[in-house]
Amino acid sequence: MKKVIAALALGMLIGSAGSVIAANSETVQATFAQFVIKVNGAEQTLKTDPLVVDGTSYLPVREVAGLLGFELDYDADTRTIDLTNNEKDVTPVNQSTAAAKVEEWVSLRDLMAKPGLSITLGPSDQGENTLSIGKEGSEPTRIYDVVVPQQDGTAEKSTSDNKSVKLKFEGGSILLPQDFLDRIGIQNQ
Incomplete structure (x- = not known):
């Protein structure tokens, strides 16, 4: 019985901590937006709609990185986003709509x-x-x-x-x- 009460008390403590955090978090009003995204002249499609907050557009970094030919690694411990590109030129993901850009x-x-x-x-x-x-x-x-x-x-x-x-x-x-x-x-x- 003591274990059940301890578990309930711990659950209530965790639940109330979440309420305190939520009460102190800033809320923003955002709208979903749809943009035409082109990479090297080739139109691309995002799976996730970008957000617009106070006139600033926020695009999903992992998708945009992929469209640009970059690999994205995220380190949760340091909250670091690392983009790497081992290619010499950026190649569009959608090869049917554009040829790879080669520097002439x-x-x-x-x-x-x-x-x-x-x-x-x-x-x-x-x-x-x-x-x-x-x-x-x-x-x-x-x-x-x-x-x-x-x-x-x-x-x-x-x-x-x-x-x-x-x-x-x-x-x-x-x-x-x-x-x-x-x-x-x-x-x-």
Whole structure:
């Protein structure tokens, strides 16, 4: 009988502790929302609808990580979410709607051979090497502080459209990413 009373007392204690915690917890008003989610241009579907609280959207991190090609590990002891991606490029989960995005590079030499483009590399008014590229007769986009290094590699450079571009240097040549060329309206045919 004493064991039954002790068990009942313990159950009531645990139950009342939950009530105290619930009474001190903050409540928020949230609405479920449906968004169009695209990964590399391919529309994806979430199994769980996102929540919107005070104008901020909350998406299920495990699903979004999966859509982006990441693995998610959660450590409950430290409340740590660890996202890892061992792939070089993010591949959409739904392969039927989009091909994997592969980074394409175009050499500056190949671009200079194209008619209708204006390309210059030289010192700017401030004395730094600037690469200007655009269609003839239009305002070019400038890439600032372009210096070809002695070793191959990549470098992030700022541009005149207040963005940046990653340049690749290979064998003394400058290569530009096709997505940058698309951004400034130069198609690689």
